[in-house]
Amino acid sequence: MADPTRIVIIGTGLAGATAAGELRAQGYSGQLVLLGQDTHRPYELPALSKGILLGEATDPDWVHDESFYAERDIDLRLSTVVSSVGDHEVVEAGGTRHPFDRLLLATGSTPRRLEQLPGAGLAGLRTLRTLDDSRALRAELTAGTRVVIVGGGWIGCEVAAAARSHGAEVTVIDPVSLPLRGVLGDTVAGVFRDLHTEHGVTWRLGTGVTGFTGESTVTGVSLDDGTTLPADLVLLAVGAAPRVELARAMGLDLAEGGVAVDAGLRTSAPDVYAVGDLAAHDHPRHPGRLRIEHWANAKDQGAHVARNLLGAHDPYTASPYFFSDQYDLGMEFRGLADPATDELVVRGDLAAREFIAFWLRDGAVRAAMNVNLWDDGEALGALVDNGVRVEPAKLVAGDLASMMG
Ligand SMILES: Cc1cc2nc3c(=O)[nH]c(=O)nc-3n(C[C@H](O)[C@H](O)[C@H](O)COP(=O)(O)OP(=O)(O)OC[C@H]3O[C@@H](n4cnc5c(N)ncnc54)[C@H](O)[C@@H]3O)c2cc1C
Incomplete structure (x- = not known):
């Protein structure tokens, strides 16, 4: 070329x-x-x-x-x-x-919009992708506003945290039994559920949305248990x-x-x-x-x-990495896990929300997530990138920098 x-x-x-x-x-x-x-x-x-x-x-x-x-x-x-x-x-x-x-x-x-559901065309059903979306949403997160968030993924959880910081009444609906369960598995997802519960979020977990109610603007969210949640603001955070x-x-x-x-x-x-x-x-x-x-x-x-x-053909080889902040919890996640089948190893204190979670497959580290601990980023990156095989007991108590492979 x-x-x-x-x-x-x-x-x-x-x-x-x-x-x-x-x-x-x-x-x-x-x-x-x-x-x-x-x-x-x-x-x-x-x-x-x-x-x-x-x-x-x-x-x-x-x-x-x-x-x-x-x-x-x-x-x-x-x-x-x-x-x-x-x-x-x-x-x-x-x-x-x-x-x-x-x-x-x-x-x-x-953002997905759940277009197949009754009432999905009502005004006021919000999504969050652009700066204008964010500024408009910020203006409405005020004390006492009834905010219903559909979807307990990263964006749903982060918006829930921000809405609570302004004193809004927040309910998060998700058909899965725990927020972030697909990414983190039951044990670690439970940490996020408890974090939000402690900050006053109401969960409607294991519950599906069947539609949206209202005249021209959405005023409620119908659930598959037959109830309807009244809402001043509805955010669709469903991927x-x-x-x-x-x-x-x-x-x-x-x-x-x-x-x-x-x-x-x-x-x-x-x-x-x-x-x-x-x-x-x-x-x-x-x-x-x-x-x-x-x-x-x-x-x-x-x-x-x-x-x-410009003419090279260099392969892109970086491992996936992302971060999130919710209330006083900050985390980084490196690698790719299948929490349904990978072995979970936890170093540190889940209840205190200061820990590192590792996901192992066939004895090798596939993913690592540090929560409110910031000193081991380089070691965690190397453990994941190199797929280091290490005894769970060493991950729990050993010197991570010495295991980088
Ligand atoms: C609210 C929010 C918070 C996030 N927070 C985090 C986080 O904390 N940590 C993390 O790791 N990731 C986070 N992410 C994800 C991360 O930001 C995205 O993965 C990343 O920004 C994607 O970048 P992109 O350039 O691929 O796509 P985009 O940012 O989606 O940019 C694509 C652009 O293309 C334009 N476009 C599309 N089609 C056309 C067209 N036909 N003509 C003209 N323009 C077009 C769009 O308007 C858009 O501006 C967050 C995402 C969102 C929405």
Whole structure:
């Protein structure tokens, strides 16, 4: 492939904006267009369910300073929807065309909305994905407001914590018996349930939502036990769906709900790459494909893909990593666990919420999560990356730095 002179990136999220910056850092001097429908310049999402909702910040972390794009001749086009991609040409909804030699898809994902349920079209059913969503939600989290959150995943839990900090009455509904159970398993998920219970959250666990009630605006959530919860504010936090519309119309191979990419983040079309939430990656160290919806994945894949857009074909090999903050609990999670089958080993004190959880498969560390303990990050990363085989008793009491493999 000849060196590209025209690169177009669709998506001004963390992955797309990081890639644009890294292309210039790598010395790429050709045309560089960064297109996205958001009205704000690229920003990171974590503060949307934490600092901004808590009232600690009004702005998110911006991916780059405002002047960054013009200074580096990056043609940042906000409030711009891409409607189609033709043969080496991106077409904006308004008709403007952008020819390309290489294209990066970084279209991320969008919150699921439970469209099949009665009342799903009512006004006031909120989701949280954009800065505008977060600021609007923050304005309504006030003392006594009855907030019903559908979904006890990471975003549901973080919003619950923020809402309680403002004195809102919070109920979280989930059809599963514990929040975060699919990711953490019963024992560790129980820590999160108890944390929120202690802060005044009401759980409706093991309970499904059957619909939403209200005249034109939602005022209640109907449950499969026959009850209806009155609500001033309803947040749907039931996961996100990758935005594959463009990729599908282009005929790209899809996988795991996203766009299939090889080890070097290239799609089934030779000049088209995909990163971030969208990419279902053929990871060299994991069987099957990984599609990861985390901050670090978007940032690291965005940085990594720049070299490959310029002609390299380096495999992306980083292990999954994410973090969350809820009340006074902060945690980091490295690796991939199947808590239903992996062996759980706990070091530290679950009840005090100061512990490290390890998940082992065939005696090897597959994942590790540190809660309110911050000194062993490097060792935990190495234990996971190297799949170190170690006796559970040593994980519980030994010197982690000496086990890195
Ligand atoms: C509220 C919230 C809190 C989070 N907190 C954490 C956290 O604490 N820790 C963690 O690890 N992860 C967290 N995440 C997840 C993490 O932030 C995401 O995985 C990551 O930001 C995804 O980045 P992305 O660039 O792939 O996608 P996105 O951020 O979704 O960006 C994609 C962009 O593409 C645009 N786009 C899509 N289609 C088109 C089109 N046709 N035309 C034009 N533009 C288009 C979208 O408008 C969007 O701006 C959080 C996510 C959310 C929503």
